[in-house]
Amino acid sequence: MLITMNSGQYRHRPQNHGLPLDYPYGDSLGSSMQSTQHMVSFDGSSRSRPDQPFVVNPSATLPVNNFGLTSPMTSLPQSSTIWSDPNNSQMSFDDQTTTNNYYGYSAVVTSSEQDNSLVRGINFAGVPRTWPPYDPRMLNNTDVFEHSYMMEPDKRNVHNTSDEDPFVTKATSYVRMSMSQSPKVENDHQEPHLSPTKETGDSDDGGRSSRELTAMDVDEHTTDEPYAKLIHRALMSVPSHSMVLQEIYQWFRENTGKGNGGPESKGWMNSIRHNLSMNAAFKKTERKLPGDDTKKSTEWVLEDFAIKDGVQSTTRYRKGTGAKRFMRSDNPTPSRQSSGRKGGISAYKMKMQRRAVRDRNDPRRSLHRHDILCSQYSYPAQAGMQRHSSPSTPPNNEMAGPTPYFLPKTEPVEQPFDEVVRALQDVQGVYHDDAPLFTHQHHGHYYDGLPSQF
């Protein structure tokens, strides 16, 4: 069975993965296009430049309705990207209930937030519901502002100016935090009385930090941070926001507990490389070594949006496997992609072989997995639109037409292993977010040596 599909037949509604509205989808981006190009500041004004700071009106309070919080998305100054499904029903790019998952502050406006808010990327428990006081530094030093964001001010210094509307408040103090909200790098900017502090349940720390933070476990908190966040911190710790891999390793040795497990513990390095590869916040660049034009060093640099908005969880890029590779302008060499892909498939084969050995020793395990296979690879109509268990599962409304996401089911026969593997190879191609797949180009380019027929 040869599955062909073009963009005319099937237009995938991308999962946004919490990415900014103008996230640089597609490979036509010569450089990282910034979400801030169409960002709307809290005062409703467009920010025409990425480096344009918000204008802080020292006398302003925050009338909620002026932000269109109760208005439809279409009334916003910037239009949402419209995607269409095979049934030609339009859906707003923002018409999703996914929550932003930046490890940092995002001022991108979207819809479908709680309380009918159109402000995405802000956990409401941590939303700066106040304007900071006028601070002339912000007009003279955009860097100060760009690399910091407002946290919910210390309530002891907040004066509610409106008894009617708790959202209309005026703060007399605010806290400067790093984008990753990590206290270690920029803790010299924190007010001492704020630490130890109690993190809210809406912490962006993956829900892991709903515990008391004491001064003593700041280090522990640091080591508990996700790799992506730590890498982000590492890169943010240098002015150039770029490091070579060894420098990142060194930063981890010095600032985290990684690398203390002895020379044999290399897993953390693997994890760092994995995160660098998979997370679109990190871009690989090459720099010629001074004095020797023939030698180049590979540097990892923070994308601009990551500098501004923080880093997103790497796992999100797992949806639509390998999403990052299409986003970057300096597309990594296809050979690396191919080799990595082969490696991944081989790893899977090895795992399956080991499992087969175990199954021979315990037939009950095999029976159990047989059921799983039959439920996953079946016609939607027969299976009642059962969803694949993978996190890359598309919404049901994308399954209107034929999709290779599901394999034909005739009899509940466990497929030969190689067929499953080949099927999975094509599965990856379908639900990529931003590129029309199943074209000849992609077949020849990325799936070299891997037949797409089965």
Added chain:
DNA sequence: GGTACTAAACACC
């Protein structure tokens, strides 16, 4: 179910 970590494999340099 989502997220994060980890292991593993491959190919390139």
Added chain:
DNA sequence: GGTGTTTAGTACC
């Protein structure tokens, strides 16, 4: 051997 990439399993919430 280091690096970059990919896939997948598992634990945790």
